[in-house]
Amino acid sequence: MKNNISIFIADDHAIVRDGLKMVIGAVPNMDVIGEAENGIDATKLIVELKPDITLMDIGMPNMNGLEVTRAVLKQEAELKIIILSMYSDDEYVLDAIQSGVSGYLVKQSAADTLVQAIQSVVDGNPYFSPDISGAVLKAARDGLKDRKQKRKTALEKNELSNRERQVLSLIAEGLTSFEIADKLYISAKTVEKHRQNIMNKLNKHDLASLIRYAVEQGLLLRQN
Numbered sequence: 001m002k003n004n005i006s007i008f009i010a011d012d013h014a015i016v017r018d019g020l021k022m023v024i025g026a027v028p029n030m031d032v033i034g035e036a037e038n039g040i041d042a043t044k045l046i047v048e049l050k051p052d053i054t055l056m057d058i059g060m061p062n063m064n065g066l067e068v069t070r071a072v073l074k075q076e077a078e079l080k081i082i083i084l085s086m087y088s089d090d091e092y093v094l095d096a097i098q099s100g101v102s103g104y105l106v107k108q109s110a111a112d113t114l115v116q117a118i119q120s121v122v123d124g125n126p127y128f129s130p131d132i133s134g135a136v137l138k139a140a141r142d143g144l145k146d147r148k149q150k151r152k153t154a155l156e157k158n159e160l161s162n163r164e165r166q167v168l169s170l171i172a173e174g175l176t177s178f179e180i181a182d183k184l185y186i187s188a189k190t191v192e193k194h195r196q197n198i199m200n201k202l203n204k205h206d207l208a209s210l211i212r213y214a215v216e217q218g219l220l221l222r223q224n
Helices: 015-027 039-049 066-077 090-099 111-122 132-158 162-172 178-186 186-200 205-217 219-223
Strands: 006-011 028-037 052-057 080-085 105-106
Touching: 006 015, 006 039, 006 080, 006 111, 015 028, 015 111, 028 039, 039 052, 039 066, 052 066, 052 111, 066 080, 066 090, 080 111, 090 105, 105 111, 162 178, 162 186, 162 219, 178 186, 186 205
Parallel strands: 006 028, 006 052, 052 080, 080 105
Antiparallel strands: none
């Protein structure tokens, strides 16, 4: 367990900030090192102070909490942000997840739940209120579906012809264009044309990337 967890609070209501400071102040290994009541100040101070955890409200003036989150993580990707909001709607939760937050709590959460969430995120584990589990599951399903679709689209877009797969396999084995031409009974010029087509289709323009792709696709095994 890490000692002296530094925490920043971004919320436009002073009474909420004071309440959070009381809860955190009662925990021996947690300290509040800064606070802000608007998005612009929050962005500047979080990047400057680099707290272990930022407790972020969504509804703030100047910039809302999700805008601040995106701005902060763009500059300091390793920072951990927990959204602490009265909103539990799927729309807010999904936007927060897409923004890169490490956790999401509704403000009705008990004090011990807040402490548990902070410790969990510090330990490298995301934490989301049970109240929003439906939205989290939806995000996971949508993300998996999106990754599968992107992979399918990429494979369709980058599909190589049988001849191109043969050429790529021989390139990966270290053969020169002339050696490949001799082996496949085609001209070296044709081999070069295939090589260029392969690079364009796969968007890989160096030998190391081509070899890595050939190995991942099992082309070397099929050729041998």
